[in-house]
Amino acid sequence: MNDIGKSITKRKQLKQKLKIFQEERPFNKAQKMDVPKGLYEKCPTCERTVNKKTNIINDYICTHCGNHFRMRAIDRINYIVDSETFIEKGIGYITLNPLFQNGYEEKIQEYKKNTHLDEAYIYGYGKINNKPCVIGVMDSYFLMGSMGSVVGEKVTKTFEYAIYKRLPVIIFCASGGARMQEGIFSLMQMAKTSAAVARHSKMGLLYISVLTHPTTGGVNASFASLGDIILAEPNALIGFAGPRVIEQTIKQKLPEGFQRSEFLLEKGFIDQVVHRKDLKTVLAKLLAFHGGYN
Amino acid sequence: MNILEKEKKLIALEKQIDSLGNANSVKKLKAEIDNFKQNEMTKLSAWDRVLLARHQARPKAKEFINYLSPNFIELHGDRLYRDDPSIIGGIGTIDGNVFTIIAQQKGATTEDNIKRNFAMPHPEGYRKALRLMQQAEKFKRPILTLIDTPGAYPGIGAEERGQGQAIAQNLMEMSKLTVPIITVIIGEGGSGGALAIGFANKMLMLENAIFSILSPEGYASILWKDVTKAPQAAEAMKLTAYDLKDFQIIDEIIKEPPGGAHFDKEKVFIDTKVAILDTYNKLKKLTGIELYYQRNTKTRNYGFLQRFNYDNLGGIKNDIHKDFRDR
Ligand SMILES: [Zn+2]
Numbered sequence: 363m364n365d366i367g368k369s370i371t372k373r374k375q376l377k378q379k380l381k382i383f384q385e386e387r388p389f390n391k392a393q394k395m396d397v398p399k400g401l402y403e404k405c406p407t408c409e410r411t412v413n414k415k416t417n418i419i420n421d422y423i424c425t426h427c428g429n430h431f432r433m434r435a436i437d438r439i440n441y442i443v444d445s446e447t448f449i450e451k452g453i454g455y456i457t458l459n460p461l462f463q464n465g466y467e468e469k470i471q472e473y474k475k476n477t478h479l480d481e482a483y484i485y486g487y488g489k490i491n492n493k494p495c496v497i498g499v500m501d502s503y504f505l506m507g508s509m510g511s512v513v514g515e516k517v518t519k520t521f522e523y524a525i526y527k528r529l530p531v532i533i534f535c536a537s538g539g540a541r542m543q544e545g546i547f548s549l550m551q552m553a554k555t556s557a558a559v560a561r562h563s564k565m566g567l568l569y570i571s572v573l574t575h576p577t578t579g580g581v582n583a584s585f586a587s588l589g590d591i592i593l594a595e596p597n598a599l600i601g602f603a604g605p606r607v608i609e610q611t612i613k614q615k616l617p618e619g620f621q622r623s624e625f626l627l628e629k630g631f632i633d634q635v636v637h638r639k640d641l642k643t644v645l646a647k648l649l650a651f652h653g654g655y656n
Numbered sequence: 657m658n659i660l661e662k663e664k665k666l667i668a669l670e671k672q673i674d675s676l677g678n679a680n681s682v683k684k685l686k687a688e689i690d691n692f693k694q695n696e697m698t699k700l701s702a703w704d705r706v707l708l709a710r711h712q713a714r715p716k717a718k719e720f721i722n723y724l725s726p727n728f729i730e731l732h733g734d735r736l737y738r739d740d741p742s743i744i745g746g747i748g749t750i751d752g753n754v755f756t757i758i759a760q761q762k763g764a765t766t767e768d769n770i771k772r773n774f775a776m777p778h779p780e781g782y783r784k785a786l787r788l789m790q791q792a793e794k795f796k797r798p799i800l801t802l803i804d805t806p807g808a809y810p811g812i813g814a815e816e817r818g819q820g821q822a823i824a825q826n827l828m829e830m831s832k833l834t835v836p837i838i839t840v841i842i843g844e845g846g847s848g849g850a851l852a853i854g855f856a857n858k859m860l861m862l863e864n865a866i867f868s869i870l871s872p873e874g875y876a877s878i879l880w881k882d883v884t885k886a887p888q889a890a891e892a893m894k895l896t897a898y899d900l901k902d903f904q905i906i907d908e909i910i911k912e913p914p915g916g917a918h919f920d921k922e923k924v925f926i927d928t929k930v931a932i933l934d935t936y937n938k939l940k941k942l943t944g945i946e947l948y949y950q951r952n953t954k955t956r957n958y959g960f961l962q963r964f965n966y967d968n969l970g971g972i973k974n975d976i977h978k979d980f981r982d983r
Contacts, residue, residue: 550905552823584827607810631818
């Protein structure tokens with residue numbers, strides 16, 4: 363076989379591989395992710411035991427007190443984006459181990475298997491109430507949604523794709539911060555993603571950042587805080603330093619409700635706290651206000 | 657034996673000289689001291705460098721500024737809340753070129769350190785830095801930032817006033833500037849708190865400075881649940897100037913005398929000045945838009961990852977990875 367023939371076969375193989383990759387994920391299906399490890403969990407606010415399955419059917423909202431549980435990225439997309447419109451972009455990144463941490467690669471493999479994701483972030487093109495946008499979602503079930511090189515790269519690509527297509531960006535943030543295992547490379551992603559937001563903003567395009575539980579550390583101190591409009595889900599933990607670090611530093615207990623969405627709303631750092639059930643309507647309205655999408 | 661113990665031994669040896677009368681034995685001892693300095697004090701582990709970066713006698717930002725720019729005028733306040741003493745900013749000339757200088761300042765004494773909050777800035781510090789940088793942009797002045805901080809301050813007030821938002825805003829606005837930005841890491845470069853004034857065209861670093869995502873102690877306690885493993889953590893985190901140069905995160909290393917910068921401050925100041933002016937003379941030739949692109953392209957390339965492509969399909973999983981391992 364000659365070189366061109368070889369490359370065509372390779373391309374075919376790659377396409378096949380990507381196809382399998384996409385079909386593994388239940389986008390465009392009204393199916394919720396299965397939750398491993400135990401049938402029940404304790405609601406952190408009302409402290410009652412809730413059935414995980416009922417919980418998932420109720421969009422991860424506690425049936426007793428309305429507490430918002432962490433939502434998986436794929437479920438989030440199924441919930442927010444119009445069905446059959448989501449096209450995932452930026453597939454096929456491989457997470458490496460730049461500092462040769464023991465067990466890091468194995469850990470990533472395990473999370474990949476459990477979450478059906480290749481990293482803690484997915485993005486793509488989608489429509490919300492028929493309004494096109496680029497939508498990115500972080501998954502806090504994948505290593506606390508921490509931002510390493512791949513997450514930073516994909517977030518940057520989100521904005522670059524949106525610049526190319528002249529589309530608004532919506533990002534759902536859920537992250538414990540930068541990924542320690544990748545050391546300084548994770549830290550530099552803060553600068554990289556912030557610069558990407560600046561370039562997108564310069565084109566006169568809209569960026570809505572939705573902060574969900576938890577949004578802390580390096581993600582909070584970069585693209586999450588740079589939205590033209592910043593929304594938050596009720597009672598989400600949002601802050602730069604984690605509550606435990608602050609308690610250790612100042613050596614006193616933190617007040618009730620500190621670093622929660624409502625607290626930040628009061629302090630003037632977010633535009634609105636939106637209940638999960640209203641989120642789609644609010645986002646669709648905001649998209650309609652910006653630009654002539656029909 | 658870590659570097660601090662070695663330093664103590666050196667001081668003890670130097671004290672012995674005074675007590676010796678015999679010229680011959682003085683000469684012998686001096687040779688021994690020289691030998692010790694050249695051989696023992698230059699072999700540094702990552703943890704040694706962490707200790708040196710935090711050394712009480714290490715030259716602080718203000719001493720650098722006094723040497724680099726004797727006519728420096730300090731400007732205070734963020735115009736929003738208050739003046740943060742942990743970040744100093746102002747205008748001064750370096751070899752005739754007017755610079756806006758912004759630096760994180762550790763205290764020389766305990767009292768001073770408390771006033772300066774151990775160089776851990778609050779949001780107002782970052783907002784002051786941003787105000788001065790935007791002022792520099794207006795008057796087309798180059799910007800020099802000196803980094804020396806354990807990290808942004810984690811406290812109630814800092815969170816109430818939006819620590820994360822302040823850092824993010826700095827990063828975004830710094831990416832837009834069209835003047836040269838030069839950063840020198842002179843001591844500790846701790847996490848986002850350091851990066852918030854370090855989004856630069858060129859990043860220089862003193863030989864024994866460190867730059868990391870969190871402290872080695874934090875890393876050891878989170879990943880290994882054991883604070884005493886901080887020395888191993890320092891090694892694993894790759895936070896020294898040489899590692900970062902390998903990773904192409906920083907551009908240049910400024911050498912220090914054996915035993916650390918505090919052994920010969922004068923020489924360190926001179927070398928730093930030369931390095932800054934060299935870098936500035938190179939950047940000076942670029943236009944505003946070129947500087948903007950240079951900074952953004954450099955930042956765009958940060959990261960250590962691989963993507964499926966036609967070439968490595970079924971081949972070696974990650975060839976970049978292999979390169980680094982071989983080195
Ligand atoms: Zn509940």
